[in-house]
Structure formats: C-alpha cells, structure tokens
Amino acid sequence: xxxxxxxxxxxxxxxxxxxxxxxxxxxxxxxxxxxxxxxxxxxxxxxxxxxxxxxxxxxxxxxxxxxxxxxxxxxxxxxxxxxxxxxxxxxxxxxxxxxxxxxxxxxxxxxxxxxxxxxxxxxxxxxxxxxxxxxxxxxxxxxxxxxxxxxxxxxxxxxxxxxxxxxxxxxxxxxxxxxxxxxxxxxxxxxxxxxxxxxxxxxxxxxxxxxxxxxxxxxxxxxxxxxxxxxxxx
Ligand SMILES: Nc1ncnc2c1ncn2[C@@H]1O[C@H](COP(=O)(O)OP(=O)(O)O)[C@@H](O)[C@H]1O
Ligand SMILES: [Mg+2]
Numbered sequence: 001x002x003x004x005x006x007x008x009x010x011x012x013x014x015x016x017x018x019x020x021x022x023x024x025x026x027x028x029x030x031x032x033x034x035x036x037x038x039x040x041x042x043x044x045x046x047x048x049x050x051x052x053x054x055x056x057x058x059x060x061x062x063x064x065x066x067x068x069x070x071x072x073x074x075x076x077x078x079x080x081x082x083x084x085x086x087x088x089x090x091x092x093x094x095x096x097x098x099x100x101x102x103x104x105x106x107x108x109x110x111x112x113x114x115x116x117x118x119x120x121x122x123x124x125x126x127x128x129x130x131x132x133x134x135x136x137x138x139x140x141x142x143x144x145x146x147x148x149x150x151x152x153x154x155x156x157x158x159x160x161x162x163x164x165x166x167x168x169x170x171x172x173x174x175x176x177x178x179x180x181x182x183x184x185x186x187x188x189x190x191x192x193x194x195x196x197x198x199x200x201x202x203x204x205x206x207x208x209x210x211x212x213x214x215x216x217x218x219x220x221x222x223x224x225x226x227x228x229x230x231x232x233x234x
Contacts, residue, residue: 001026001184002047002078002153006056009046016042018208019056024153029175029185031195031216033225034205040188041083043205044157047186048080049073060153077152083161085142089131093122093141096130100145107148115144118177136167140174153184160191172197192229196220204228 002024010016016039024030034040045051047058049070058066060076068076087096097115101107116123119140125133130141139159146154156175160168168191175198179185188205189195195202195216202220203213212219219225 001061002186003059004047004056005059007043007046007053007058008055009042009051009053015054016208017046020205020209021056022203022210022213024184024186025201026184027179027182028200029179029187029198030201030203031199032186032188032203032205032210033190033192033195033229034188035190035228038205039208040190040205041157044080044083044155044188048078048155074149077150078155079146079149079151079153080155081142081146081157081159083157085135085138087130087133087138087141087145090129092127093130093133094126096141096145097122097126097148100148111148115147118147118181119144119174134167135163136170139163139167139171143171143174143178147178147183151183153186154178156185156187156189158189158191159187160189160194165193168194169197192220192225 004020004022007017007020008015020043032040042051046053049068053066057064060078065073097112098107101111121137122141122144130138133141159171163171172194175185187198199216201214202216203210204224212222212224
C-alpha cells in the first residue's frame with residue numbers, strides 16, 4: 001500500500017519531519033495523533049507532494065513516488081482533504097462536488113448519486129452556497145469533494161478543527177462510512193474522541209517521527225496516550 005520510510009521535510013533550514021516511517025494497511029483507517037505544531041500538516045503536505053521531501057522515500061503500491069508531482073499523486077489515487085476545509089463558499093454544494101471530480105473530467109450523475117447516498121444532507125443542500133453550510137456540513141462537503149475523485153488513499157488533515165463536539169461526531173460517522181467502503185484512510189488529528197471513533201490503527205507523532213504504531217485499542221489505552229491526552233496518571 002502506502003509506505004513512508006525515513007521521511008524528512010521542513011521549511012528552509014528548519015527541519016520538521018525527522019525520519020518519519022509509517023506503513024498503511026490496505027482498506028484500513030490509520031490515525032496519527034499528535035499535538036498542535038508537531039508537524040501533522042507538514043506530513044500530509046509531503047505525502048500529497050505539496051512539500052518536497054528532503055530525505056527518505058514514499059512508495060505507493062511498490063512504486064517510488066517521492067518525487068512525483070501533486071497531480072500525479074492525485075491521479076494515482078492519493079487525495080488530501082486539506083486543513084480548514086477550504087470549500088468554495090460562493091459556489092453551490094453541487095458545484096463544489098463537480099470541481100472535486102476534475103481529474104476525471106465532467107462527472108456523470110452516478111458520481112453524484114454515489115456521494116448523495118453516502119451523505120443525504122448534501123443532496124438536500126445541493127443548490128445552496130457552501131458558505132451557508134454549518135462547519136460540520138462544510139467538512140462533510142470537503143470530504144465528499146475528495147471522494148468524487150474515487151481515491152484509493154484519503155489523507156485527512158485534522159477534520160475536527162474548529163468543530164463543536166456534535167459536529168465532530170457527525171464527521172466521525174462519515175469518515176467511518178468512507179473507510180468501510182474500502183478506502184484506505186490516513187487521518188492526522190489531535191482530537192482523541194475522533195481518533196477513537198475512526199481508527200483501526202493508531203500512531204503517535206512526536207519530535208517529527210511516528211512512535212508506538214499499532215492496533216487502535218492497544219495504542220489508545222497505552223500509558224503514553226492516557227497521560228498525554230487525558231492527563232491520567234496510572
Ligand atoms: N509555511 C511554513 N513556513 C515555516 N514554518 C512553518 C510553515 N508551516 C508550518 N511551519 C512550522 O512547522 C511546524 C509544524 O507545523 P504543522 O505541520 O502545521 O503542525 P501541525 O499540523 O501538527 O499543527 C510548526 O512549528 C510550524 O510553525
Ligand atoms: Mg495542522
């Protein structure tokens with residue numbers, strides 16, 4: 001599937017990723033938990049090709065894609081839902097979805113129907129401007145827009161950001177459905193609740209690398225996670 005080995009990346013002289021390694025299991029949702037500023041967005045952008053790796057290797061289905069352009073990665077099926085949603089506020093829901101499908105040209109009605117079956121609320125709102133949706137609905141639209149490309153690997157950059165707890169739960173269900181439909185999911189988050197909802201595997205990110213990768217129930221109940229995220233001392 002997607003393999004990240006010894007990845008380095010940063011901004012100018014500042015290195016943020018220090019030899020990060022992680023392998024995604026096919027058709028499995030992996031969540032990387034890490035605090036604000038640890039480099040989660042940097043990792044997403046390096047995997048999607050928006051930031052150049054300074055060392056290490058990213059391969060997808062056995063093919064080295066470390067130097068591939070962002071567009072080539074999207075065509076290969078690696079698609080990112082960016083931090084902060086970034087829907088087009090003045091376009092309707094349907095127009096936003098249509099733009100998501102650009103890699104395949106003009107989407108047919110089937111493509112919309114598939115998305116509307118997954119997210120009925122977007123069908124109800126299809127003629128509304130995206131800027132009028134609630135935060136949770138906008139995040140759902142961002143997710144749906146990415147799905148219009150029929151991704152193999154979906155990268156989700158902190159989908160809980162700025163959402164009320166109820167909206168986080170809504171998005172969690174949506175992401176779960178996507179994962180259950182067979183898409184390999186890599187989500188970076190600092191929200192433990194959302195991680196618990198979605199993750200089959202969890203990795204902890206600290207000091208620019210992944211530590212403690214394993215089955216979600218084991219990693220989430222580990223002392224390291226309990227202490228860092230719940231302030232529990234055991
Ligand atoms: N465009 C940039 N230029 C310089 N430094 C940046 C840039 N973007 C992020 N950083 C720095 O890189 C570090 C990691 O940021 P980021 O990947 O956004 O973390 P996270 O998503 O985990 O909050 C932070 O110290 C941040 O200030
Ligand atoms: Mg971030």
